[in-house]
Amino acid sequence: NPKIFNNSHILSKVGFRWKKKKNKRAHTYININEKDIQSQAEESLMRLKKKKIHTFFLHRIDRTQSLEKQIEFLNNLKKKDYCDNIGLCNLSAKDIKNESLNQVDLIQTEMSLVCNNSKLVKNLNNSRIILHTCLARGLISNKVINHIPVFAKKNDRKKYLKEFNKKNISKIKFALSDLTQEYNLTKINSAKINLATIKKIYKPKGMIVGFRSLDQLKQIESFDKFKNLSSKTVKLFKFYSNKIGNITGRVK
Secondary structure, eight states: OGGGGTTSOOEEEESEEEEEETTEEEEEEEOOOHHHHHHHHHHHHHHHTOSOEEEEEESSOOTTSOHHHHHHHHHHHHHTTSEEEEEEESOOTTGGGOGGGGGOSEEEEEOBTTBBOHHHHHTSOGGGEEEEOTTTTTTSSHHHHTTOOOOSSTTOGGGGSGGGSHHHHHHHHHHHHHHHTTSOTTTSOHHHHHHHHHHHHHOOSEEEOOOSSHHHHHHHTTGGGOOOOOHHHHHHHHHHHHHHHHHHTOBO
16 A cells, blocks of 8 residues: 555665566576666656655666766666665775765665674764664574574575574574573564664664564564663674674675
8 A cells, every 4th residue: 555655765776687587586687777777766666656755776786887877877866856865785895985975865784783884884974874684684583592493485595694504593592692681582572672782883874674574563663762772782782793794704
């Protein structure tokens, strides 16, 4: 129902395509040119039943062409009044030194207990930062602590990520237990504690948090108003996110 979007900040992405294959996982590829960026934006607006949204992000940067050119394609969407802001995702430390980044309103990067992009974030104005995958694809929750299976189905691609192998899950379980030991987990979900900690440390413009059901949403709602966060929790988060991030190769 499009009415649910009335008071929401709507973000959409362009520059990344899926080519469907029968009985196989879709093939993904980067497709960044002025014509295709515009058509993707128009397709998105049509699906959302909107004439304009808040922000269009470039999903991934094409390393075969200049960043300046790709930002120009996004700016064209702004000129056509398709969006109020433009944004970039998945930047490298080298990218943030590019002067053309001054034209970009928002920058999206991953941040969680298993993915530490703190160095990248610190080099950017936090009023431009949107953090995503803050629950590490569902890994940062009471599921791990309570030994509930984390894979949704047999062919769940998460199992190919380093943080989801059994050895690393046990380390994440230990870190979560340590982080949340002073809280009553029957009253507050460990995911909510982690989200509140990330917000307190990095103070981003926004955070993108996924959920599969209203029950999951209720477990994390109003995390930004959680006031009982201790300084010990903040210190432990910084310690473990750096340590686990090094294990999974996800420190920037």
